[in-house]
Amino acid sequence: MSINNPIQDVIDRIKSDLEKLEQEVAPTRSDLADPNTKQQKAKELDAFFVDRINLFKDADLGVGLPENNDWEYPVLERRKIALMHLFAEAQGRFGDKYPELDIADQLMRFNGPLATLSFQTLDQDYYAELAMAIWILDHLKANDVYEEALRYFPTSRREIDSVYLPYLSDSVHHDDELKCMLYLIRNRNRGMKGYNKDRAFCDEADTGLTKSDTNEPTRDRTNFDAVMSLIDKEVIRSVQQDFIDLIWEFFDSLLSIMNSFNGDRLQLKKKMIRCLKEQLSGYEDMQVKAPAAPMVGQNSDLFDPVVTRSASAPEVPPELKQRAILLDDLANEIGKRNDMIETLYLYVMLIPDWINGNTPEAIDMQVYLGVRTPIIRNPYSICFAFLSLLDAHSDYAWLYNLSYDILAFACQCLPWADSNVVDPDGNAPEIRIDYPYLKSLIEKDPDWHEDKSTDTIYELNIPSPVLKNHRTMTSIAKLAFLTSGLIPPRSGESISFTNSLLSVTGLAPEARSALYNYFALAHAVNQKDPAFQISEEEQVEDDSAQEQQDNESRTEEIKKLKAQIRRLKDMVNQVKHRNKDLTAELDKTKKTADATTAELAELRSMIRESCDTEEMNVTTVEFPYSVKQRTVIVGGHESWVKAIKPLLNNVRFIGASEQPNSGVILNAEVVWMQTNAMAHSGFYKIIDIIRKNDIKVRYFKYASAEKCAEQLALEETES
Known part of the structure; x- marks a missing residue:
């Protein structure tokens, strides 16, 4: 505080807070196409993850939990990579819908590390792997490929019984079938560097950031992949897309709430700015009237700026006191909005802990925040979708916390979700x-x-x-x-x-x-x-040798018939796919041929007309001419470019020796080509961009810079 001028201290504080508030209300949007912005966002992401982890460690909430909560490298690194890859996708989906929000920043804050967050914990609580195994077995049997899958199942009682099955029974699949499929799921990464048998999934071997020490595939991974290959790829893509759609649907509902909270907070801040400016004006008037002597007992608190006057000090106007109280109220209201926003972030991260049992606390929190939870129509397929996305190294599988919440919602819909099938003491309830x-x-x-x-x-x-x-x-x-x-x-x-x-x-x-x-x-x-x-x-044989032989004969015949049916189905599918590919290739070739034909016709016309005597044509355009369309001129000798530039305004030039800038070409409405000085590689690169983006292309017919400028101007005027 200034000893000689305490009012000036208050004025300085008001100016400082005004500057800070005005920066906060200014619209912010990450330009993810800019490399510098992208690099800065990566630094922000690193710092955010470090701060979030340190927050829980400092609060003693993360002691002894790093392994279970995926805080170790490279698992944590994979999470950050997923966010960086999906920032642009999120911005593209919701940027126009929520212009006041930095969508990339919101995606980061909704997916930060948390002490209780672990896919391993989710599997222990809801037995998510069992739902995955059931979906796979259902699909294999429904599509008559189960017999073929059997050859890849474990064949010893020791392997099968190494898998614990909770106290439940399925109406379709034998307990041993469920165990076999669970065995393949849990051991699919065995032999890969970073594999951890004590963790269900999402360990280092799942990240794709580490590779096996040997190129020889292990039996476990080969068998799991063989079973997965029996599932139609279109079906897998469909269930994956359902999972991804649910992620964005849930994120959209969260952004809607955040936009409302943020909008209220923004209006309060704008109101505070107006009030601060009025307060600043009042204090500046006081300063003009104040004596040079210091004021005794000056209190420079911004939201209670009441001056205890000396005998010679001026009276503080009542409106300044009232406005100070209003500023204090506005600050409290902004603080409440900030608390609601932080509560929303925390709620999303704690959904898996609160969802079980629909506790009154969780329900009250949903009502308080207005969260709309997504509808899960098939929990088994959603669980399988997560597994397939994880094995495909998809960024969506690593999008904590949103992907984890969708999986948790699906697990809550499983029939055994509210039961005590997983007894920690091993006793069947x-x-x-x-x-x-x-x-x-x-x-x-x-x-x-x-x-x-x-x-x-x-x-x-x-x-x-x-x-x-x-x-x-x-x-x-x-x-x-x-x-x-x-x-x-x-x-x-x-x-x-x-x-x-x-x-x-x-x-x-x-x-x-x-x-x-x-x-x-x-x-x-x-x-x-x-x-x-x-x-x-070790299996005990109860049947006689003859009965066993008869059974084997019948089984073998059935297998042959099913194999023949599968081969015929495969042939039909192959023909269909090949026909589809050939049709698409033919359409693509036809479009390319049509474009090439049009270009050749244009070039022939250009060559014919360029043979005419240029002196016979009289210039009819007044230069310099201002071009109306967004126009780019490519090619030409340096002397030609130097001569035509003064004749045309509002035109971008790309010289014959310059590297073509795709951004400049994409922004053009028409591209003019001077091909008498242009490398073949540059020409075809530009033509490729023009074709793919349906940009109008024209060719100069003359060598004279003035005649070329006239050609461009006349054609634009006629069109």
Whole structure:
């Protein structure tokens, strides 16, 4: 504080805060096409990750958790690479929709490290790998390639039993089938540098940043890839796209909330700027009237700038005091918006911790923030999509926390999500059917939500017994599992009986009884394929040699027929794909030929006309001529360029010896070519850009700079 002029200190503080606020309200947008901006964004990302990790370490929230929470290199590095790659994608999707937000910055802040965040933890809580295994087995059997996949399964009891299966049973697949598929998933990276058998996925071997010490593929990876190759690539791409769409859908809903919070905060800051300017003017008037003597007891706090006067000091105007109180209120309101924004960031990172059980705290937080959670129509396919994206080294699989939240939402929709199937003590929990509770659910709300239903999950809106006017969506698949311990089939036909029952409003007692009996029967009925067997040395042979021979003969015949069917299907698919590729190639060739023909015609015309005597043509254009279109002139000798430049205004020139600038060409409406001094490589590079972006191209017909300028001007005037 200045001893001789305390009012000046307050004025200086107001000016400083004004400058800071005006910078904050100025629109900010990362130009990710600029290399310098991109480099700066990478530095910001590094600093942000370091600050976030240090925050949890300083709070003793990350002690002993680095390995489980993916804080080690190169896993952490892969997360940053994913963000850098997806900044431009996010900006392109949402930049115009939310012009006041820096989308790249928002993507970074929603995907920062957190102490409790771990894909390994998610698998332990929800058994996500089991959902992946079920989806793969369902697909193999539905497409008649299961028999072929069997040859890649583990063949010893020791390998199969090395996989723990939680206390549940599937209505379609044998327990050993589930174990075999889980074994392939968990060991698919074995032999690769960075593989960690104690971690489910997302370890160093998944990042793609490290390579195996040997070029020889391991048996485990070969078998897993062989099974994956039996799944149609279009199907895989489709489920991957569903996962990606859910990520952007969820991010869009978060940006909508952030835009609202930020808009309120921006208006408050603008109001504060106006108020500060008025306050500044008032203090400057006071300074003019103030005596040279110092004021005793000056308080220079910006939001309580009340001057305790000396005997000779002027009275502080009441409007300054009132405005100081208003500034203090505005600062508090801005602080509340800042707290809401930070709460939203924290909520997104803690979703996997809060989602389980739909706790009142989590529900209250959703209502407070206005978060819209995405609808998961098929949790099994979403879980598999994450696995396939991870193995494809997709950036989306490493987009913490959004991809993790989508996977968590999907896991919460699995039938066993609300059960205690994973007992840490290894004891199987007892399944008891709570008929009164089930009956009360059906009686309260028997209606279907068909718009949110698929043949995998049938959703039912159940009122909360705790929270007033709150209803939770659950599924028939989940109710069936909780009452029977059996995972229902994923086919709509298999549970159409249940569908028809619950589609009726006001179920009669007989219908409810039939529904309860269905759930109870599901626990006892085994719909699994009993043909699954394991080839192992320790297996006990119960059949006679003759029966075994007959079985082998029939099995071999069935395999031959199925193999023949598969070969025929493959041939049909190959012909279809080849026909599609040839058609696309033919269309592309035709377009190229048409473009080339037009160019040749243009060049022939140019050559013919250039043979005419230039002196016979009279100049009819007044120079210098101002070109109306965005025009680029390429080529020509240096003397020609030097002569034509004064004749034409508003034109960009690319000399014959210059490297073509694609950005300049892409911005042009028309490109004029002077080919009498141009390298072939430069000509074809420019023509390639012009063709791909459908830019108009013209050719000069003369060697004279004045005649070329006249040609350009006349053609533009005529058009």
